[in-house]
Amino acid sequence: MRVLRRELPGVLISVRRRQVAFYWIVLLLPIPLAIIALGLGRYAIPPRDVLQALYDYVFSSGDPDFEATIEYNLITRIRLPRIVAAMIIGANLSVTGTAFQGIFRNPLVDSNILGVTSGAGFGAALLLLLNASPVYVQVSAFFFGLVAVTMAYFISRLYYSAPLLVLTLVGILIGSFFSSLTSLLKYVADPLDSLPAITYWLLGSLTGATRSDIPLLAVMSLPGMAFMWAIRWRLNVLSLGDSEALALGLNPTRLKLLIIVFSTVMTAVAVSVAGVIGWVGLVIPHAARTLVGPDHRRLVPATITMGAAFLLVIDTLARNLWASEIPLGVFTGIVGVPLLLIILRVNKTGWQ
Amino acid sequence: MILQANALTFNYLPGQWVLQDISLSVEANSILYLLGHNGCGKTTLLEILGGLRAPKSGDVWLNGTNVHRLPAHQRARHIGMVPQMHIPVFAYNVRQVVLMGRTPYMRLFGTPGKADYEIVDHAIETVGLTALRERAYTELSGGERQLTLIARGLAQQTNVLLLDEPTAHLDPRNQRLVLETVLELAAEQDVSFVISSHNPNSALLYADHVMVMKAGRVVAFGTPLDVLTEETLSMSYDMPVDVIYNHEHVAQAIMPRRNGASFRHKQPGGALSRTEDR
Numbered sequence: 001m002r003v004l005r006r007e008l009p010g011v012l013i014s015v016r017r018r019q020v021a022f023y024w025i026v027l028l029l030p031i032p033l034a035i036i037a038l039g040l041g042r043y044a045i046p047p048r049d050v051l052q053a054l055y056d057y058v059f060s061s062g063d064p065d066f067e068a069t070i071e072y073n074l075i076t077r078i079r080l081p082r083i084v085a086a087m088i089i090g091a092n093l094s095v096t097g098t099a100f101q102g103i104f105r106n107p108l109v110d111s112n113i114l115g116v117t118s119g120a121g122f123g124a125a126l127l128l129l130l131n132a133s134p135v136y137v138q139v140s141a142f143f144f145g146l147v148a149v150t151m152a153y154f155i156s157r158l159y160y161s162a163p164l165l166v167l168t169l170v171g172i173l174i175g176s177f178f179s180s181l182t183s184l185l186k187y188v189a190d191p192l193d194s195l196p197a198i199t200y201w202l203l204g205s206l207t208g209a210t211r212s213d214i215p216l217l218a219v220m221s222l223p224g225m226a227f228m229w230a231i232r233w234r235l236n237v238l239s240l241g242d243s244e245a246l247a248l249g250l251n252p253t254r255l256k257l258l259i260i261v262f263s264t265v266m267t268a269v270a271v272s273v274a275g276v277i278g279w280v281g282l283v284i285p286h287a288a289r290t291l292v293g294p295d296h297r298r299l300v301p302a303t304i305t306m307g308a309a310f311l312l313v314i315d316t317l318a319r320n321l322w323a324s325e326i327p328l329g330v331f332t333g334i335v336g337v338p339l340l341l342i343i344l345r346v347n348k349t350g351w352q
Numbered sequence: 353m354i355l356q357a358n359a360l361t362f363n364y365l366p367g368q369w370v371l372q373d374i375s376l377s378v379e380a381n382s383i384l385y386l387l388g389h390n391g392c393g394k395t396t397l398l399e400i401l402g403g404l405r406a407p408k409s410g411d412v413w414l415n416g417t418n419v420h421r422l423p424a425h426q427r428a429r430h431i432g433m434v435p436q437m438h439i440p441v442f443a444y445n446v447r448q449v450v451l452m453g454r455t456p457y458m459r460l461f462g463t464p465g466k467a468d469y470e471i472v473d474h475a476i477e478t479v480g481l482t483a484l485r486e487r488a489y490t491e492l493s494g495g496e497r498q499l500t501l502i503a504r505g506l507a508q509q510t511n512v513l514l515l516d517e518p519t520a521h522l523d524p525r526n527q528r529l530v531l532e533t534v535l536e537l538a539a540e541q542d543v544s545f546v547i548s549s550h551n552p553n554s555a556l557l558y559a560d561h562v563m564v565m566k567a568g569r570v571v572a573f574g575t576p577l578d579v580l581t582e583e584t585l586s587m588s589y590d591m592p593v594d595v596i597y598n599h600e601h602v603a604q605a606i607m608p609r610r611n612g613a614s615f616r617h618k619q620p621g622g623a624l625s626r627t628e629d630r
Contacts (some may be wrong), residue, residue, distance in 0.1 A: 016486060230460075230461035233458065233463040233464070234455075239442055240441075240452065243399075247404055247432070247433035248455040248508075249425035249426075250455065251424055289442075293443075294443055294448075295444065
C-alpha cells in the first residue's frame with residue numbers, strides 16, 4: 001500500500017481535495033443546523049417561518065408597525081438565545097481544546113487540563129450551597145475557574161524540570177483538589193434543596209441560558225476566538241515543541257501563556273453559563289483533524305464551527321428527545337465517547 | 353569567516369561546567385564537524401551557536417553581528433537549526449513542515465504567502481523531495497525526514513545551518529543520501545554547516561574542518577587529516593582507536609580497536625570460533 005501510494009500522487013491530490021471540501025462543509029455546517037434547530041421544539045416551526053422570523057428580527061423589529069407573532073417571539077426570545085449560547089460554548093470548548101492539544105503536544109488534553117472546570121464547579125457549588133441567585137453563581141464559577149488555573153500555573157513554576165509536563169501534572173492535581181472540595185460541599189449540602197441544585201449544575205445544562213447571558217458570553221469568547229484565528233500559523237510552529245519554535249524565531253513561553261489566558265477565560269465563561277460539559281474539547285479537535293487535516297490554518301476555523309454545530313445538535317437532542325431534558329454534560333459523554341472511539345479507529349491524518 | 357565563537361562557557365548548575373573556553377570559526381560554504389563522546393557538550397554548543405541559549409561568558413558573531421543580541425525572529429533569519437531526532441506529533445505534510453521555515457519572515461499574525469510557497473517548493477526541489485511534497489511527514493523514512501528538516505533550514509534562507517546528529521538512526525544508504533545533499537548545498541547554496549556527529553568516518557569523508565571535544569573542552573580543531581589522528585581520537589573517546597591509512601599516508605578509515613587486535617579475522621587460530629565472541 002505504501003509503495004503503491006508513492007507511485008500514485010493522484011491519490012494524494014485527492015486527499016488534499018477531500019480535506020478542502022470537508023473544510024468548507026464544516027465551515028458552513030452551523031447555518032442550516034441552526035435554522036433547523038430553531039424550528040424544533042414542543043411547538044414545531046417550519047424552516048420557512050424560521051427564516052421569516054429571523055429576517056423580521058434583523059430588518060423589521062425596529063418598525064413601529066411590526067406585529068410580533070407567536071412564532072417570532074418563541075424563536076427570538078426563547079430559542080435563539082439558547083441556540084446562540086450552545087454554539088458559542090461549543091466553539092469555545094473545542095477551539096481551546098485544539099489549542100491545548102497543540103501546545104501540550106498531547107492528544108489527551110483539553111482546556112480542562114489546568115483545572116478550570118473543577119475550579120468553576122467548586123465556585124458554583126459554594127454559592128449554590130448558600131442559595132445565592134444565579135448571577136452570583138455564575139460570577140463565582142468564573143472566578144474560581146480562573147483561580148484554579150492561576151494556581152496551577154504559578155505552582156508549576158516552583159519546579160525546575162520539564163515545565164510543560166510539570167504544568168500538566170500540577171493542573172491535574174489542582175483539578176482533583178477542587179473536585180474534592182466540591183465533594184465536601186455536596187456532602188454537607190441540604191439533600192432536599194441545595195444538593196440537587198449542585199448536582200444538576202455539575203451535570204451541565206443550557207436550560208438556564210437566557211438572552212441576558214449572550215452579551216457576556218460574546219464579550220468573553222469572541223476576542224479569544226479571534227486570537228486563536230490570528231495565531232493559527234503559530235500554533236503549527238508551537239506544536240513542534242519549544243526548542244524548535246524558538247529556533248524558528250518565536251517566543252514560545254510568552255505565546256503559550258497568552259493561549260492559556262485566552263483559553264481559560266473562554267472555558268470559564270462557558271462553564272459558568274452551562275455548567276460542566278465534558279468531551280467537546282477532546283472529541284471535536286480529533287474529528288476536525290480527521291476531516292480537514294492537522295494544519296491549524298484550517299483546523300482553528302473548522303473546530304470553531306464544528307464545536308458550535310456539535311453542541312447545537314446535542315442540545316437540540318437533549319431538549320427534544322424526551323419530555324424532560326437530559327443533562328447536557330451527560331449527553332456529550334454518551335455521544336462523544338463512541339464518536340472518539342470511531343475517530344481514533346479511522347483517523348490516519350491526525351496523530352501519529 | 354562567517355560564524356565565530358569566542359571563549360564560550362556554559363553551565364546548567366553552579367560549578368558544573370558543560371562548556372569551557374570554546375572558540376571556533378566557520379568559513380563560508382564549509383562544513384564543520386563536531387565530534388566527541390556523549391555528554392561532551394555538542395548539543396549545548398549548537399544551541400548556544402544558534403542563539404537558543406545564552407552562554408555564561410563569551411560571544412557568538414555571525415556576519416559581524418552578535419547572535420545573542422538579536423531578537424528571536426531576526427536571529428532565525430541568519431542562523432538555522434535542524435533538530436536531532438524530530439518527534440512528529442501531528443501528521444503535517446512535507447510542504448507544511450518546510451513552510452515552518454518561513455516563520456521568521458512572517459508578521460505577528462501572518463500566514464505564509466505566495467512568495468513563501470515558491471521559496472519552499474524550491475527548497476524541497478533542492479533536496480530532491482518534490483515527489484513527496486504532499487506526503488505526511490510521519491510516513492517518511494528517516495532519511496527523507498532529515499532531508500525535509502534540511503529543506504526547512506534552507507527555506508529559512510540563512511547562511512549557517514546547525515545540524516544536530518543528522519545521521520543518527522539512519523541506515524548507511526540514507527546517511528550517504530543526507531550527507532551528499534549537505535555537501536552539494538555547501539558547494540552551491542551559500543550555506544555553511546556545523547554538524548554534530550558520533551561518526552568520525554563521516555567527518556573524514558565530508559568535513560572541511562573538525563572540532564574534537566572532550567568533557568566540554570576543545571581537544572583539537574583543524575582539517576580532518578590533521579585532527580583525526582589515533583592519538584586525538586583515542587584521547588577524546590577514552591578508548592583505543594585505529595586510523596587506517598593508504599600507501600600515501602592519507603587517512604582512509606577510523607576503527608575502534610578491539611581488545612588484543614584490530615581485526616577479528618586476523619586473529620591467530622581463527623577468532624570467529626572463539627567462544628567469548630558468542
